[in-house]
Amino acid sequence: MKLLSNLTKQNHRKRIVELISKSDHIVLCSGWMKRAGLKKILPALENAKQKNNAVITIYSNKKHTDEECIIALNDFRHIVVDDIYSKYLHTKIYYFQAENNFNAIIGSANITHGGLVSNDELSVEISGLIGSKEHQDISSYLEQLEKYA
Template sequence: MELITNFQRPTNATVLADLIASSKRSTLCSGWIKRKGAALLVPSITKAIRNGASITIYTEQRTTPESELVDLRAIPGVGIFVACTKVALHTKLYYFESESNFSAVIGSANITLGGLQSNDELCVHLNGSLADPLGQQLRAYLAHLSAAVGSGPTRQSA
């Protein structure tokens, strides 16, 4: 386990970009997405998709206008789910799988320029086996999120 801040190297942007590029499955949950923040991750997302990875992104309708998703939606194969439910999506969870292991970054950073590079943000980077209780809990939360967002109205692309 390690702490990630934007005032030490590596920043949230660097850690997330590296994890996306090296993982077989990435799930990015951010209540806010801004185009400048997404631009920091687009090269890694594009590389991962080219290498056969699965990328799923969840965000919130009230805080992420469609115009902020243009560059992400331009990448074929990326699943984007925009929650339009009564309960706001406020989660900042970035989850990655490779072989039999997982990594997760959980904290305050949204996918915005400030969240990934310049704001005073704090996240924790966790690693473990998919069989670990924490890995199972994270996958259960992601299943809950998928069901919650999928059960209400969404704007989706893949």
């Protein structure tokens, strides 16, 4: 387990972009998604999709997702959760898988400029082997997100 903060050189954006570039399965879940934040990671997502043939799923809350983000993510599996029909999506989890390993960043950072770069945000990064207890717990939560699809 590692702590990740925007108060250090290794901010959320840098770590998320680094993990995107190494992964073939990616799940990003952010209650808030703003254009300035998405611009920080979109090139890495596009590159992972093209070069790594990565499977990418993105969840965001309709109420707090910029329309520009919905358009920009048209070529991805982007699930926009409407809280009129379900619970309000407030989760921030970034999941990455490559071969037999996983990394998950769980904390306070949304996909906004502030969340990824400038706000005082704190997250925990968990890593390990696919099939470990930690992986099973995180996978179980990610399966629950599918109810929004």
